[in-house]
Amino acid sequence: MNNDTLIPLIGVVTDIRQDTPDVKTFRVNALDGGKVFEHMPGQCAMLSIPGVGEGMFSITSSPTNKEFMEFSIKKCGCLTTWLHAMDVGQQITIRGPYGNYFPVETDLKGKDLLFIAGGIGLAPLRSVINYVRDNRANYGDVQIVYGSRSKDDLVDYQEIIDEWTADPNIQVNLTIDNPQDDWDGHVGFVPNYVKELNPSTNKTVLVCGPPIMIKFTLAGLKELGFTETQVYTTMELRMKCGVGKCGRCNIGNKYVCKDGPVFRFDQLDELPDEY
Amino acid sequence: MQEAMIKRAKELLADGTVNRVMGWKRGEFSYDITPAVFETAEELDAEFVCDDLTQANVSKYLIKESRKEGKILALLKPCDTYSFNQLVKEHRIIRENVYVIGIPGGPKIDIEKIKAKEISGILSVKNEDYTLKIETIYGTETMPYYEAISGKCENCKSKKHVVFDELIGEDGDVLESNRFEMVEKLENMTAQERYDFWRDQLSKCIRCNACRNVCPACTCENCVFDNPKSGIDNKAAADSFEENMFHIIRAFHVAGRCTDCGECSRVCPQNIPLHLLNRKFIKDINSLYGEYQAGADTTSRAPLNDYSTDDCEPSIVHERGVE
Amino acid sequence: MLKISAAKLNDLFDAISAKQTLYIPVDREPNAAEFKKYESGMKLSASLNTIRSAKDFFFPQTENLADFKMNGKNIEVKDIREESEDFVIFGVRACDARSFGILDKVFLSEPVDSFYKNRRDHGTVVTMACTRPSETCFCTTFGIDPTVPEGDCAVFFDGENYFFLDRTEKGTKFVESISDMLEEGDASKLAEVQENARNIMKKLPLANLSTDSFGGDKLNELFDSDKWADLSEACIGCGTCTFVCPTCQCYDIRDFNTGREIKRFRCWDSCMYSDFTKMAHGNPRTSQLERFRQRFMHKLVYFPANNDGEFGCVGCGRCLSKCPISMNIVKVMKALEVK
Numbered sequence A: 001m002n003n004d005t006l007i008p009l010i011g012v013v014t015d016i017r018q019d020t021p022d023v024k025t026f027r028v029n030a031l032d033g034g035k036v037f038e039h040m041p042g043q044c045a046m047l048s049i050p051g052v053g054e055g056m057f058s059i060t061s062s063p064t065n066k067e068f069m070e071f072s073i074k075k076c077g078c079l080t081t082w083l084h085a086m087d088v089g090q091q092i093t094i095r096g097p098y099g100n101y102f103p104v105e106t107d108l109k110g111k112d113l114l115f116i117a118g119g120i121g122l123a124p125l126r127s128v129i130n131y132v133r134d135n136r137a138n139y140g141d142v143q144i145v146y147g148s149r150s151k152d153d154l155v156d157y158q159e160i161i162d163e164w165t166a167d168p169n170i171q172v173n174l175t176i177d178n179p180q181d182d183w184d185g186h187v188g189f190v191p192n193y194v195k196e197l198n199p200s201t202n203k204t205v206l207v208c209g210p211p212i213m214i215k216f217t218l219a220g221l222k223e224l225g226f227t228e229t230q231v232y233t234t235m236e237l238r239m240k241c242g243v244g245k246c247g248r249c250n251i252g253n254k255y256v257c258k259d260g261p262v263f264r265f266d267q268l269d270e271l272p273d274e275y
Numbered sequence B: 001m002q003e004a005m006i007k008r009a010k011e012l013l014a015d016g017t018v019n020r021v022m023g024w025k026r027g028e029f030s031y032d033i034t035p036a037v038f039e040t041a042e043e044l045d046a047e048f049v050c051d052d053l054t055q056a057n058v059s060k061y062l063i064k065e066s067r068k069e070g071k072i073l074a075l076l077k078p079c080d081t082y083s084f085n086q087l088v089k090e091h092r093i094i095r096e097n098v099y100v101i102g103i104p105g106g107p108k109i110d111i112e113k114i115k116a117k118e119i120s121g122i123l124s125v126k127n128e129d130y131t132l133k134i135e136t137i138y139g140t141e142t143m144p145y146y147e148a149i150s151g152k153c154e155n156c157k158s159k160k161h162v163v164f165d166e167l168i169g170e171d172g173d174v175l176e177s178n179r180f181e182m183v184e185k186l187e188n189m190t191a192q193e194r195y196d197f198w199r200d201q202l203s204k205c206i207r208c209n210a211c212r213n214v215c216p217a218c219t220c221e222n223c224v225f226d227n228p229k230s231g232i233d234n235k236a237a238a239d240s241f242e243e244n245m246f247h248i249i250r251a252f253h254v255a256g257r258c259t260d261c262g263e264c265s266r267v268c269p270q271n272i273p274l275h276l277l278n279r280k281f282i283k284d285i286n287s288l289y290g291e292y293q294a295g296a297d298t299t300s301r302a303p304l305n306d307y308s309t310d311d312c313e314p315s316i317v318h319e320r321g322v323e
Numbered sequence C: 001m002l003k004i005s006a007a008k009l010n011d012l013f014d015a016i017s018a019k020q021t022l023y024i025p026v027d028r029e030p031n032a033a034e035f036k037k038y039e040s041g042m043k044l045s046a047s048l049n050t051i052r053s054a055k056d057f058f059f060p061q062t063e064n065l066a067d068f069k070m071n072g073k074n075i076e077v078k079d080i081r082e083e084s085e086d087f088v089i090f091g092v093r094a095c096d097a098r099s100f101g102i103l104d105k106v107f108l109s110e111p112v113d114s115f116y117k118n119r120r121d122h123g124t125v126v127t128m129a130c131t132r133p134s135e136t137c138f139c140t141t142f143g144i145d146p147t148v149p150e151g152d153c154a155v156f157f158d159g160e161n162y163f164f165l166d167r168t169e170k171g172t173k174f175v176e177s178i179s180d181m182l183e184e185g186d187a188s189k190l191a192e193v194q195e196n197a198r199n200i201m202k203k204l205p206l207a208n209l210s211t212d213s214f215g216g217d218k219l220n221e222l223f224d225s226d227k228w229a230d231l232s233e234a235c236i237g238c239g240t241c242t243f244v245c246p247t248c249q250c251y252d253i254r255d256f257n258t259g260r261e262i263k264r265f266r267c268w269d270s271c272m273y274s275d276f277t278k279m280a281h282g283n284p285r286t287s288q289l290e291r292f293r294q295r296f297m298h299k300l301v302y303f304p305a306n307n308d309g310e311f312g313c314v315g316c317g318r319c320l321s322k323c324p325i326s327m328n329i330v331k332v333m334k335a336l337e338v339k
Helices: A078-085 A119-134 A157-164 A190-197 A211-224 A265-269 B002-014 B041-047 B061-065 B078-089 B111-115 B181-187 B191-202 B210-214 B242-254 B263-267 B275-289 B316-320 C006-019 C094-107 C114-122 C169-177 C188-203 C216-223 C228-232 C240-244 C288-306 C318-322 C329-336
Strands: A009-020 A023-030 A044-049 A053-058 A069-074 A091-098 A113-118 A142-148 A170-176 A204-208 A231-234 A262-264 B020-025 B034-038 B072-076 B098-102 B122-128 B131-136 B139-144 C002-005 C021-029 C032-037 C062-071 C074-078 C087-092 C123-128 C153-157 C161-166 C251-257 C262-268
Touching (some): A053 A078, A113 A211, A142 A190, A157 A170, A190 A211, A204 A211, A211 A231, A231 A265, B061 B078, B210 B242, C006 C021, C006 C161, C094 C114, C123 C169, C161 C169, C216 C288, C228 C288, C228 C329, C240 C318
Parallel strands (some): A113 A142, A113 A204, A142 A170, C021 C087, C087 C123, C123 C153
Antiparallel strands (some): A009 A023, A009 A091, A231 A262, B122 B131, C062 C074, C062 C262, C251 C262
């Protein structure tokens, strides 16, 4: 019998990084080293600890990383609590890649890009950002606006400081919700910061974060003159199969696992206003 | 009688006593009757139905409805009043927000009983002097009324309305029923026979949860079988005994609170006689703690929530013995 | 046309079941038929249809997907799939036969569900033409002709004889495998029986139910209808409609710890259940209205939008007879219909 996507592969956790008080980034390799499978930026994978649960997570590492995959995971339920408690060397089951991806090789090519992320919402965008950095010649200006509740809640802070802000070819704007002693950067919510920054409307926008942040960011972008066709986001709903068959992650006739998770706002606009 | 209900409901709507009416509305055929809330006289005239085929116990809906703005009129059959009272006792229904009219009870007709006589293509069912005249696509059929009586009415326990603000029709009495007959039959079986009986019945279960969701005694905000934190939440049989556990645990949980309204067996798509599990509990409670009818009042302590020195000891299990 | 007399039907069942597993509808109780593995002497049900649909054969209520052995930090995945045995389902009605086509569109589209395909490949569907439809039937609304059902082989009963019409390669093989029991027969009376059934279909109370107001292009207008509140008002949120429905195929995947290993199984799920879309950090469908709407939007709008206009209902009428509160797709369609 052919392989069935519902029967998972085994991955092994080779590194665990505590990013924020409630986010850890897990490095996953195949049993014999290397990656379990290839993916494109924005795609997801089903990770599971048998007996505990299975869940869909965005692959946060870039496809240009040929050595391993990474997942930045926030502790919020049964499975994620278990994942947070595990040690390096733990095996997990993994299947995928699932869903569509940001159109890095088509619509985004040659464009000026504006990434807007809030909190753990950076995880799916990090894959695109590093993909773009590794194929820098293919894209125009790159600007990243990233905010979190506090400095400690900025995911991948070290990589942002060490690599992204050091990269002369990209502009990074960080913000936190409330003032803090060791922070001399911007303070304020992401949607307001975006408006203050007043980015050029030539840019194509990739936004991910909590629903409320996305809502206000989109409204702000529209005020600045952006149209829905310029703005991409990535969605998250409850999933079981990952391949559009189990029937629970739909918005209208679109399945987030299969037709998404990446949508352009004008596409979402045509769907029923369910979420 | 239906006309009298509509007339009175309209009056109560008009004089502001209530702003809604909990009743039933007719469907495509004569038997597909749906519980419904009516807000206007026009809706009542157009759709309200309460006839020989109207079986549904609407008391569970009143949990939600009694928490809404204004007062709702509820039309309750005698058996429904027991469920209603029990829910008032459990602080689920807010009594002040419901105006109860006691209406006559059954025996009601169950369309499944007619279909079981290989009568199909049913277009209408009329009761003519206790003979059912059934119009079908294939011609007219007749059958005695009593042969089509709903399972839940077969052993009616009471014609008495235990709670009402007014009555339409007359009040009746608590009846001497032989509702424990089948339970006794099961008790007289050998353990193996009884096990086989229940395995055979419960293996039909498709875990649709209709019994639980319709049950006026099942009002937990989050059922243990839906709660991932319980460790036993499930929606299908992971092993062949799973659905048996579901029904047994449910029967335990409603013990002492089940009024024997019969909705569980009525709605079961697989015709499992679930009410027998509950009746066994009722029978045991009667014999071990004294006669008790859940829902008969709103003040007495339920035997399983009460303690008296006459209570049976846990050793009763051994005394009764296993074979 | 090849036929067998009614008196010899059980001989035929004996012969089929000697070679492969045979399932036929039998009466468990009056008016309660179910598909059972044939054992000699069992009587074919005269009921129009079974309470549960025939989808179980290809998409069982519960099935094991894989086993896991946990050993310290290591996990071993056991692929427990086995080639299905060959089997025959006899007496499937036209509505259920069509439902297999609908399930195929879900499970056989990429990536193919090997569990489903395995059973589908090994199952031969022998259908039975309807002669005595019920008031709850509305398969013709979805373009189904119950007098000439789909399936691998269709069987027609003219009151005395059963006639066999092979409709697929598998069906031809099936007819060949039993050809020594069949004889050439005069099918002239059949046309009359079929004509009669078609006339009854036209006179059924739901004969005029139309799909004109539904389809993939009616997405937002139907979703935004103000009728959903009334329609879903009395829904008790059980899964009866879903589980008796031949086309409902949503599923859940769960793990079960046997103590020795972890069994990952999949089971039927219902969009009517409160936890269907529940996540660790919230539930997008918190009301029964939303869950109720999802079920009917799926059948009447989303499925046709994704499948060339084909509706996700076959008009078998099971939900009409089994819903505890008698709310069903026909009432929904009539309420939402644009006249």
